[in-house]
Amino acid sequence: MSEQSAAGADGSGRPSGRLLEVDDLRVEFRTRDGVAKVINGVTYHVDAGETLAVLGESGSGKSVTAQTVMGILDTPPGFVTGGEVRFHGKDMLKQSAEQRRRIRGEGIAMIFQDSLSALNPVFTVGFQIAEQFRIRRGLSRSDAKKRAIEMLDQVKIPNAKGRFSNYPHQFS
Numbered sequence: 783m784s785e786q787s788a789a790g791a792d793g794s795g796r797p798s799g800r801l802l803e804v805d806d807l808r809v810e811f812r813t814r815d816g817v818a819k820v821i822n823g824v825t826y827h828v829d830a831g832e833t834l835a836v837l838g839e840s841g842s843g844k845s846v847t848a849q850t851v852m853g854i855l856d857t858p859p860g861f862v863t864g865g866e867v868r869f870h871g872k873d874m875l876k877q878s879a880e881q882r883r884r885i886r887g888e889g890i891a892m893i894f895q896d897s898l899s900a901l902n903p904v905f906t907v908g909f910q911i912a913e914q915f916r917i918r919r920g921l922s923r924s925d926a927k928k929r930a931i932e933m934l935d936q937v938k939i940p941n942a943k944g945r946f947s948n949y950p951h952q953f954s
Contacts, residue, residue, distance in 0.1 A: 802828040802851070805863035809843075809850055812858060819948050823863070852892050853882035854900075877945070887918060902949040906948030908934070 809821035810902060821843050828834045832879065836844050849855040851867050853874055854948060867874040871889055875926055884926075894900050911930035915921045934942035 800827055800829055801832075801865070803867070803868040804847070804851060805866045805868070807847065807850060807867065808863045809846055809855065809860055810863050811860050819863075820860075821850070850891055852886060852890065853877075853879070853887075854892075857920050887914065903950050906949055907953060908948075 793938045804824055804826050807821055807824040808819070811818045813821055824843070824847055826834065829881035836847065838844050846855065846860065850860075850862060851874070857864070862875055865875075869885065874885070877885075902906060908927065908930050911933055912923070912926035916923065919926075931942050931946055934945060939945050
């Protein structure tokens with residue numbers, strides 16, 4: 783990958799070109815019953831402005847692939863045995879847990895299949911969105927709330943300001 787595409791064509795640091803490259807990814811699970819090779823050479827890439835949909839039967843490895851890319855694969859029993867996961871040209875598999883944690887959320891994120899486990903049912907949706915702005919960007923409560931409402935509005939939630947105080951079960 784060229785330095786220009788990693789840093790942005792205009793030098794701004796905004797993404798352009800290749801954002802994510804998964805090359806020959808291999809993952810196995812080691813259990814008492816033996817070794818199960820669950821990912822055997824997955825390769826794909828995502829460029830700026832693209833959306834990638836991963837389809838497959840239940841148990842085909844979609845979630846394991848995504849968890850590996852995100853750096854949240856449970857080890858043990860899962861182990862990456864080969865391949866590379868490059869985000870903006872840097873191999874995520876070679877970075878420390880702390881380096882990967884800093885990238886998650888800001889640079890790369892995952893929307894989990896089970897939406898009921900994605901949000902905590904005892905906190906409002908707005909609070910949970912705003913909390914990320916407080917923790918990751920150091921915004922004040924009022925600025926974080928304002929930004930969370932903007933995000934709800936951006937994804938076309940009707941009456942975003944009013945829905946800020948709704949709980950997850952109140953969203954369809």
